[in-house]
Amino acid sequence: MGGRAARGAAAVTVGWGLRREPADDVEAVVRPVWAGEPAQGLSAAYLSATGFAGEVGQVLQLPGDPVTVLLGVGPREAGPAGSAAVRTAAAVLARAVRPYRRLAVQPPGDHLRQLVEGYLLGGYQFDRYRSSRSRGTTETPLHQWIDLLTPDSAGARRAVTEGRRVGEAVLLARDLVNEPGEALTPQAFAERATVVAGRAGLSCEVWDAERIAAEKLGGLLGVSRGSLVEPRLVRLGYRPDRWSRRIALVGKGVTFDAGGLSLKPNAHLAGMKADMAGAAAVLGAMSALGALGCEVAVDAWLPLTENMPNGDPIRIGDVLVVRDGTTVEVCHADAEGRLIMADALVLAAESAPDAIIDLATLTDAAAIALGRRIGALMGTDEPLLDRLRAAATRAGEPLWPLPLPDAYRPQLRSKVADLVNYTLGTRHGTALLAGLFLREFIPPGLPWAHLDIQGTALCDADDGEWVAGGTGFGVRTLIELLTAGAMSRPGPTGPAR
Template sequence: MSANHPISFSVISANLKKTTADALVIGVGKGADGPVLLDSPLSASAVNSLKASLEALGVSGAADQLVRLPGLPDSDTKVLVLAGVGKLSGSEITQEALRRAAGSAIRQLAGLKHVILALPTTAVAQVSAIAEGAALGAYQYASLHSDTAGKKAPVAKVTIFTSLAKDPVLAGVLERAAVLAQAVNATRTLVNEPPSRLFPATFADAAKDLAKGLPVKVTVMDEKRLAKDGYGGIVGVGQGSSRPPRLVKLEYKSEKAVADLALVGKGITFDSGGISIKPGAGMITMKCDMAGAAAVLNTVLAVAKLGLAVNVTGWLCIAENMPSGTAIRPSDVLTMFGGKTVEVLNTDAEGRLVMADGLVAASQEFPDVIIDVATLTGAQVVALGHRTAGVMGDEGVTAALKAAADRAGELIWPMPLPEELRPSLDSPVADMANIGERMGGMMVAAVFLQEFIGKDKSGQTIPWAHLDIAGPAFNESAPYGYTPKQGTGMAVRTLVTYIEDVVARSL
C-alpha cells in the first residue's frame, strides 16, 4: 500500500517577516451584510485596505472560496490567500469551520511547499482543528497514472500563526492532530486502492505492515481456519471468489486500561452482489465496501500511537463477493459462527453475514462495549444522504458516539430499531433470513446485526452500536473542505474521540 507523506507543523506567535513561506492564509467569513475579514496578524493599514476591496475582488467568505493576491510587506510570502470559512453566527468560529477552511486552503494550494495559516484562534482546541484540517487537506492518493508530469505535490510544511504558540500543551495537541490525520489518510488510501490490488489477502498484509513497530498484535485467520472454526458467514460470502476470505484480529492492550472495547469492521474488498448481481452502474464504487474495516484498523493503530488507557480489539471481516459456480445462492442456509442459521434470500445483503461472524467472535471475549462500522445499506443513503452516517443500538453508546462525532467534525444521526421490524426477518427454514422489510432497510439490517450481540459475564446483553457509513465513506462528487474525492476516512475521528472520552470519564 502506498503511503501518504505526512505534513510537518510549526507554530509562531509574532513577526511574520522572520518566517519565509510561499503563502500566507487569512480568513474571511460570510456575514449577514457581506464578507467579513477575520482577525489576522496583518497591520491595521493592510486590514483596512483589504476590507475596502473585498467585494470588488469578488470575495464572499463562502466555504471553500480561495482568492489569491500578491504578498504584502507584512510578511515574507509571495502570495496572500483569502480563505472562506462560511457563514458566521455569533463571534466565535466553530472548530469545524476552522478545520474545513484550513483543509480547503491546503488542498487548493497544492504545488506550494510551505504555507502559513493565520486563521483566528483563541483556544488550543482551535489550533488543533486547524492542524488536523491542514493534514487532511494535504492528502493525495498515489494514483496509477502513467504520466504524472502535471500533478502538483501536496503542501509539505504548515506554520500556524497563533498567540497560543508558547502554550505547553500545544506540542501534544499537534501530535494528536498528526496521528489522527495519518489514520484517516491511511483509511482513505485503503479505500482508494483498486480491487485488483486490495483483496482479502493483501488487505490482511496491509494490516500487518501498518501495525509494524506498534504494540498491536495482529492475527490473520485464513480460509482453512475460518472453515474449521465455523465462520460460516465470512466463508459463505467469500466462497464465490478465487481470492479467499480473511478474518484479521488486532489487539492493543494498555497496562492502565480503564475499559475493554471491541470494534468490528465490514471488509468486502469488492461487492459485485454475488449471484444477486448488481447493475453495472451499482458496482462502480464497490471497491469502497471495505471502508468499515479500514476505519477499524486505523482506529486501533491510532489508539496505540496515542497510548490511550484502554484495551481495544479490532475485527476485520474481509471477503470478496463474486458470482461463480462456487458462490452461495439465494435460498442457501449458512451456519454462522456461534451456531445460528441464516437463510440467504439475497446474496447482495452480504455485509451483514460477515459482520455477524465478527460480532459473535467479539462478544465471546466479553468486552464492555461493541461498536461495528460498515458500508452496510443503500437505504442509509436514501435516509440520510451522502454525508451523514446513521447510528443505531443502545442509547448510551449511540449518544456517546453522536457527541464524539459532533466534536470530531463528522456527521452522524441516531436512528431507532423498531421492534416490529424483527418478524420480517423470520425464515421457515432457518433461525432468520438475511433480508426483511424493504422499507427502513438501514434499520432492518441493524436489527439483523443485533441478533448476534452476545451476553456479558453477568448475563446482560453487551452494550452495542452500529454505524452505517455507506454514503459518507466515499465521495463521488468534487472535493470540499478537507474531504477529497473518493475515500473519505469516515468514522476514524469519531471512534478515536469516543475512546478518548471513555478514558476521560474514568479519571
C-alpha cells in the same frame, strides 16, 4: 518544533514548525479572517469589492513578497461548530496553496489541531496508479513546510501532533478504500493490517481459511465460497499501560462486492471496491490510539472476503450456520455484509467487552434516507448511542439515530432456518431490518452500536475536507469517542474491570 507527516500514496508530505514570525524564505503568509470582522490592514470596502467576506473556505491571495493569503473561517465560534469550520477551511486552503513550498500560517483561535488535521485531509490525492507522464498533467503532490505562527509550547506541540495523527489515520483509511479490488484482496488487506499493527504497537492475529473453518465462521466462509481468493479474519488489540474498560470494534471488510449470484448491475459495481470501508475505518482508528494516549483497551475484528459469483458461490435458498449456531437462509446473495458481520459480532461478544461498536457499508437504504454526509446510527444502549453522537459531532462526522423496532422482527423469520438474511419483496425499512439482523448476534444486556456508513464512505468530488474517492468516514468519530475520556470511565455502558 519539527514534524513531518507522510501519507496518502505519497501525495501528502507536510512538515510543521512553530515560530513567532515568518521565516525569510516563506513564499506566502496565511491570515485567518472571521466573517463579519475586519481583516488587518485592509478596508472593508476593498474586501467587499473582491467578494471576500470571511465565509468558510473563502481564499483571497494578495500579491507581495511574500504573498498574503486571506482564509475565511466563518463566524468566530467555539466548540464543535468552530472546529468544523476551521477544519473545512484548512482543507480548502491546502488545495489553493499547493504550488507554494513554504508557508507561514496564523492559526485561527484555539483550533490549531483542526487546522493541521484539515490541511492534511484537503491536500490528499490518491495517485499511486498514475504514471509519471500522467502526473505531469495533473496537480502536483502536496510537499510543503508550514510554519505555524504561534509560540512554541507544550500545548501547541500536542495540538500539532494530535492533528497529524488523526489526519494520518483518516488518510490510511482513504488509501485502503481507494485501492482497486484486484490489489486489495483479503490477504493483501490482512498483510497491510499486520504492518500497521507493528508500527502502532498493536497485537495482530490473522486467521486463514483453514482457521476460519475451524472456528466455525459459517457466514464468512459462505460468502467467500464464490471467490477465487481466500478469506481472512484479522484481530487487533490495543492495551494501554492502565485501563479499566475494554471496547470491541467490528468492521465490515468485503474487498469487492459483485453481489454473488445476485449479481449487481454494472452501474452499481463502480463503487464496490469501497465495501470494506468499515474495516478500513476501524484499522485507521486503531493505528492512532497509542500515539494519542488512549486509556481504553480496544479489540478490533475485521472479517475480510470478496463476494463474487465464481467458484462455488452460495445459492439462493442455501442455509449457513453462524459461529453461535444460528442458521440463516440466504434469500439474497447481495445481502452478504450482515452474514460476515454476524460471525465477527459473535467473536467480539465472546471476548466479554464492555461494549461493541460496528461500522459497515451495509445498506443503500441508509444512504437514501440520510444522503451522503450523515451516517446512520442504531443500537441497544442509549448512553452509548448518545456518546457516539456527541463524539461524531465533535469530530465533524454527523450521525443520525434510526430505530430498531421489535414489530419488524417477524420479517426476519425463515420457514426453513432461524433467520433469513433478506426479506424478499420488502422495499421499506430495509436499513432497520439489517440492523435487527445484526442485533440477533448481540447478547442481551451487552451495549452495542451499529454505524451504517454506506452513504458516507465515498464522495464524488472535492468538498471541504473530503476529496473525491474514499472519505475515511468514521475514523475521527471512533478516535474522538475512545480518546476523549468518556469511555475510559465506568458508567452506564458496563462495569469497570
